[in-house]
Amino acid sequence: MKFVRDALDKVKPHFEKGGKWEKFYYIYEAHETLLFVPNTTTRPTGVQVRDAIDMKRMMMTVIIAMLPCLLFGIWNAGHQHYLATGQTPELIGEIIAGAILVIPIVVVSYTVGLGIEFTFATIRRHDVNEGFLVTGMLIPLIVPATIPLWQVAVATAFAVIIGKEVFGGTGMNILNVALTARAFLYFAYPSQISGDVWSYVGEKGAVDAYSGATPLAIGAESLATGENMVGSLNSFGQGWADGMYSFGNMFMGIMPGSIGETSTLMCLIGAVILIASGVGSWKVIVSVFAGAFAMASFISMIGGNPYIELPAHYHLVMGGLAFGAVFMASDPVTAAQTESGKWVYGFLIGVLTIIIRVFNPAYPEGIMLAVLLMNVFAPLIDYFVVEANKKRRLTRATV
Amino acid sequence: MSETIKLKKGFDINLAGKAEKKIADLPLPETFAVKPTDFVGIAQTKLNVKEGDTVKAGSPLMHDKAFDEILYTSPVSGEVAEIVRGAKRKILEIRILADKEVSYESFNQYSESELGSVSKEDALAQMTKSGVWPNIIQRPYGLVANPADTPRAIFISAFDTHPLAPDMGFILEGQDKYFQAGIDVLAKFGAVHVNIDGNSENAAMFSGAKNAQINKVSGPHPAGNVGVQIHHIAPINKGEIVWTVHPYGVAQIGKVFLEGKYDASKVVALAGSEVKAPQYCRTYTGAAISKMIDGTVKGGHVRFISGNVLTGEHINSNSYLGFYDNQLTVIPEGDYYEMFGWILPTTNKLSFHRAFGLLSFLSPNKEYKLDTNTRGQERAFVQTGTFEKVTPMDILPTYLIKAIMAEDYDEMEALGIYEVIEEDLALCEFVDVSKHDVQSILREGLTLIKNS
Numbered sequence: 001m002k003f004v005r006d007a008l009d010k011v012k013p014h015f016e017k018g019g020k021w022e023k024f025y026y027i028y029e030a031h032e033t034l035l036f037v038p039n040t041t042t043r044p045t046g047v048q049v050r051d052a053i054d055m056k057r058m059m060m061t062v063i064i065a066m067l068p069c070l071l072f073g074i075w076n077a078g079h080q081h082y083l084a085t086g087q088t089p090e091l092i093g094e095i096i097a098g099a100i101l102v103i104p105i106v107v108v109s110y111t112v113g114l115g116i117e118f119t120f121a122t123i124r125r126h127d128v129n130e131g132f133l134v135t136g137m138l139i140p141l142i143v144p145a146t147i148p149l150w151q152v153a154v155a156t157a158f159a160v161i162i163g164k165e166v167f168g169g170t171g172m173n174i175l176n177v178a179l180t181a182r183a184f185l186y187f188a189y190p191s192q193i194s195g196d197v198w199s200y201v202g203e204k205g206a207v208d209a210y211s212g213a214t215p216l217a218i219g220a221e222s223l224a225t226g227e228n229m230v231g232s233l234n235s236f237g238q239g240w241a242d243g244m245y246s247f248g249n250m251f252m253g254i255m256p257g258s259i260g261e262t263s264t265l266m267c268l269i270g271a272v273i274l275i276a277s278g279v280g281s282w283k284v285i286v287s288v289f290a291g292a293f294a295m296a297s298f299i300s301m302i303g304g305n306p307y308i309e310l311p312a313h314y315h316l317v318m319g320g321l322a323f324g325a326v327f328m329a330s331d332p333v334t335a336a337q338t339e340s341g342k343w344v345y346g347f348l349i350g351v352l353t354i355i356i357r358v359f360n361p362a363y364p365e366g367i368m369l370a371v372l373l374m375n376v377f378a379p380l381i382d383y384f385v386v387e388a389n390k391k392r393r394l395t396r397a398t399v
Numbered sequence: 400m401s402e403t404i405k406l407k408k409g410f411d412i413n414l415a416g417k418a419e420k421k422i423a424d425l426p427l428p429e430t431f432a433v434k435p436t437d438f439v440g441i442a443q444t445k446l447n448v449k450e451g452d453t454v455k456a457g458s459p460l461m462h463d464k465a466f467d468e469i470l471y472t473s474p475v476s477g478e479v480a481e482i483v484r485g486a487k488r489k490i491l492e493i494r495i496l497a498d499k500e501v502s503y504e505s506f507n508q509y510s511e512s513e514l515g516s517v518s519k520e521d522a523l524a525q526m527t528k529s530g531v532w533p534n535i536i537q538r539p540y541g542l543v544a545n546p547a548d549t550p551r552a553i554f555i556s557a558f559d560t561h562p563l564a565p566d567m568g569f570i571l572e573g574q575d576k577y578f579q580a581g582i583d584v585l586a587k588f589g590a591v592h593v594n595i596d597g598n599s600e601n602a603a604m605f606s607g608a609k610n611a612q613i614n615k616v617s618g619p620h621p622a623g624n625v626g627v628q629i630h631h632i633a634p635i636n637k638g639e640i641v642w643t644v645h646p647y648g649v650a651q652i653g654k655v656f657l658e659g660k661y662d663a664s665k666v667v668a669l670a671g672s673e674v675k676a677p678q679y680c681r682t683y684t685g686a687a688i689s690k691m692i693d694g695t696v697k698g699g700h701v702r703f704i705s706g707n708v709l710t711g712e713h714i715n716s717n718s719y720l721g722f723y724d725n726q727l728t729v730i731p732e733g734d735y736y737e738m739f740g741w742i743l744p745t746t747n748k749l750s751f752h753r754a755f756g757l758l759s760f761l762s763p764n765k766e767y768k769l770d771t772n773t774r775g776q777e778r779a780f781v782q783t784g785t786f787e788k789v790t791p792m793d794i795l796p797t798y799l800i801k802a803i804m805a806e807d808y809d810e811m812e813a814l815g816i817y818e819v820i821e822e823d824l825a826l827c828e829f830v831d832v833s834k835h836d837v838q839s840i841l842r843e844g845l846t847l848i849k850n851s
Contacts, residue, residue: 037740041771044713046838047828052748054775056741061755171779277754337783390813
C-alpha cells in the first residue's frame with residue numbers, strides 16, 4: 001500500500017500553503033485522512049498518548065448500527081411495491097426493486113450534503129467534519145421510497161445549511177439535521193410525504209382493495225369512525241396483505257412507511273449496537289420508550305376515543321417511534337448533554353410523541369416534532385442540571 | 400478521625416514497561432539543571448548566581464521577584480556551567496556541572512525530639528531558605544505555596560495511580576523518620592492528611608504516620624490524585640487555600656530539619672515499553688537523562704517523557720528531569736501514517752471506548768504499548784458524557800472547559816475551577832473523542848481566574 005502513500009505525498013505540496021491548489025487543501029486533507037490516520041503526535045506538554053478513538057470511528061459505529069435498518073428498508077421497499085401491485089416475486093427481485101428505489105435517494109443525499117460540507121470547509125478554512133456521514137444516511141431512512149429525488153436534494157441542502165452550517169457546523173447545531181430535512185419536506189411539500197405515498201405502485205396500478213394508509217393514519221381515521229383501533233389494524237389489508245398491521249408484523253416492520261423506520265426489530269438491533277459500543281446514550285434511548293409507554297398507558301386508562309384507548313404497547317411499534325428513539329433522540333449534539341438531563345430529555349420526547357400523535361392527528365408522525373421540540377429545550381434541561389451542580393457547591397461552602 | 404473513600408469512576412491506563420522494584424547501577428550524570436518553567440506561576444525569575452560561580456547543594460540559584468524569600472537552590476554542588484535563555488531572554492535552565500562528591504550548605508539541625516518546639520517562623524525560614532519550600536503546592540491553581548498564607552489543611556497523597564508511576568514506598572525506602580519529621584514540620588502550618596491506597600498494601604511510614612489524619616482512598620486512576628482526594632475529604636471553596644505535598648517532598652523537608660542539609664538525591668523510575676529493563680535508579684533532582692538512557696533504551700524512534708504519559712513533558716535525550724518528576728517514561732514516537740487506522744479493528748490500541756473495532760475492553764489486564772500518535776484530528780465537541788465517566792468528582796468537566804473557552808469567569812468559578820488542576824482532568828484529555836487539549840485549556844482558565 002506504499003504506492004498510495006507515495007502518490008498522496010507527491011500531490012500534497014500542491015495543496016499546501018503556496019501550492020497551486022492551496023484553496024482546496026481541506027478537500028485533499030479529507031480524502032487523505034480517510035485513507036491514512038495522520039502522522040501527528042501529541043504536544044510536548046499535556047497527554048503524551050491518546051485514546052484510539054476518533055470522530056471517524058465513532059460516526060462509522062453509528063452508520064454500522066443503521067445498516068440493519070437500511071438493508072431491511074431496501075428489501076421492504078421492494079416487497080411493499082410488489083404487495084401493492086399484487087405480484088409475488090422472488091426475494092432477489094424484491095431486493096432489486098427496493099435498491100432501485102432506495103439507492104438513488106442515498107446517493108443524492110450524500111452527494112448534495114458532502115458537496116455542501118466540502119464547500120463550507122473550503123470557504124471557512126476548517127477540516128471537513130464527519131458529522132454528515134451519519135446525517136447523509138439518516139435522511140434517506142426517514143423519507144418514503146417514492147419521494148422525488150429533487151426534493152431529497154433540496155431538503156438536504158436546507159438542513160445542512162440552515163440546520164447546521166449557519167450555527168458553525170458539526171457540533172454546534174441546535175436541531176437534529178436529519179429531522180430538519182424531514183420537517184422541511186413535511187411543511188414544504190406535504191403531498192409527497194403524507195397520504196398514499198409509502199409504497200411505490202408504479203404504472204401497473206394497485207391491487208383491488210389496496211390502501212396506503214399507515215397505522216398512524218388508521219388511528220386518525222378511527223376518531224371519525226369510532227371503531228376499535230386494534231380491530232381496524234388487524235382487519236387492514238384483507239384480500240391483499242392479510243395481517244399486515246398485526247402487532248407482530250408491525251414489530252417486524254413488513255409494512256409501508258419511511259424507508260428505514262418501519263421495523264422496530266431492526267431499530268432495536270441498531271440500539272443494541274449503539275448501547276454496547278457506548279456511542280449512543282442508553283439513558284436517552286430507554287427513556288424515550290419509557291416515556292412513550294408511560295404516557296400511552298396513562299391515556300388509555302382514562303379513555304375517550306378509540307385512538308386514545310389503543311393499548312400502549314402498540315404505540316411502540318407504530319410509526320417512527322423506535323427509529324426516532326434510537327437514532328434521532330440519541331444524537332449527542334442536540335440531546336441534553338448532562339447525564340441526569342438525558343433521562344428527562346428522553347422521557348419528554350416519548351411523552352410528547354404520544355400527545356402529538358393522539359391529540360393532534362393532523363400531524364401523524366409525532367416523534368419528528370417531539371424530537372425537534374425537545375432539541376430546543378435540551379439546553380434548558382441542561383441549564384437546570386448545571387445550576388443544581390453549582391448550588392451544591394455553594395451550599396457546601398457555608399457548612 | 401479518618402475517612403474511607405471508594406471511587407468508581409476513572410480509568411487505569413495499563414502500559415507495558417513497569418519498573419521492577421530494584422535499583423540499577425547507573426552512572427550519575429555530569430550536569431543537573433533547575434528549570435524555572437517547572438514552577439507554575441513564577442512571575443519573574445531573578446538569578447542569584449552567574450555562570451562560573453561555584454555552589455553547594457542548597458545554595459540559592461534563583462528566586463521569584465514576587466516572592467524573594469523563597470529560594471530555589473542547587474540540587475548538587477559544583478559550578479554553574481550555563482544559564483540557558485529562550486525568547487526575550489527568559490531563563491529556561493540553570494545548569495550545574497556537578498562535583499564528584501557532593502558538599503552541602505549547612506542549615507539548622509534539630510533532633511527528632513526538638514522538632515516539636517521549633518517555632519513556625521523558624522521552620523518557615525529554614526524551608527524557604529534551603530530550597531525545600533517549592534515542594535509545597537497551593538490549591539487552587541497548583542502554584543508554589545505563598546509562605547504568608549495559612550492553609551486550611553495540608554494533603555499528602557501517598558500513592559500514585561498514573562501510568563507506570565513509581566511505588567512511593569519503594570522510592571522512599573529507609574526514609575521513614577524523615578517522612579515523619581516532614582509531617583511534624585508541616586503540621587505546624589495546618590492539619591495534615593495522609594491519603595493512602597485502599598486497594599493495596601501501603602508502606603508503614605504512610606499508614607502509620609503520626610500527627611496526621613490517615614484517609615483510605617481506593618479506585619482506578621485518578622484516585623491517587625490529591626485533587627480528587629481533597630474533593631471528597633474537604634472540598635476547596637472559593638477563597639480557601641490548601642497545600643499539597645508529594646511524599647518525596649515531605650521526606651526532603653524532614654531531612655533538612657534532621658540533617659541540616661538540602662538533600663536532592665532521589666530514586667526515580669525508568670519505565671516504559673522502550674526501556675530494556677524497566678527499573679529504578681538513584682540520582683538527584685534535575686538530572687540530565689543522558690546517562691540514564693545510555694544503553695538502557697531500545698533503539699528506534701522514541702520519546703522521552705519527564706513524568707508520566709498523562710501529565711509529563713516531552714524532553715530531549717540531552718535534557719533534564721523536571722523538579723517534581725520521579726519518573727522517566729520512554730515510549731515509541733507515533734509519527735507514522737496508518738492506512739485505514741481509523742476503522743480497522745484493533746486489539747493493540749488502548750481505548751476507554753468500545754466503538755466499532757476498539758477491542759481493548761475485552762482484555763482489561765493486558766499491558767499496552769502505546770505510542771504518541773494523536774489517533775485522529777481535533778474536532779468540535781460531539782460526544783457527551785465521557786469526561787464525566789473518568790472524573791470521580793461532582794464536577795461537570797465539559798461545562799467547565801466550555802466556560803473557560805468562553806472566558807466566563809463566573810461560570811468557571813461556579814463550576815468548580817478552584818478544585819482542579821491539570822492532572823485531575825488529564826484523563827478527560829486522553830479519552831476525548833474530539834482530541835481537545837483539555838489540560839492546557841484548564842491552565843488558561845486557571846491563569847485567567849488567578850489574574851482576575
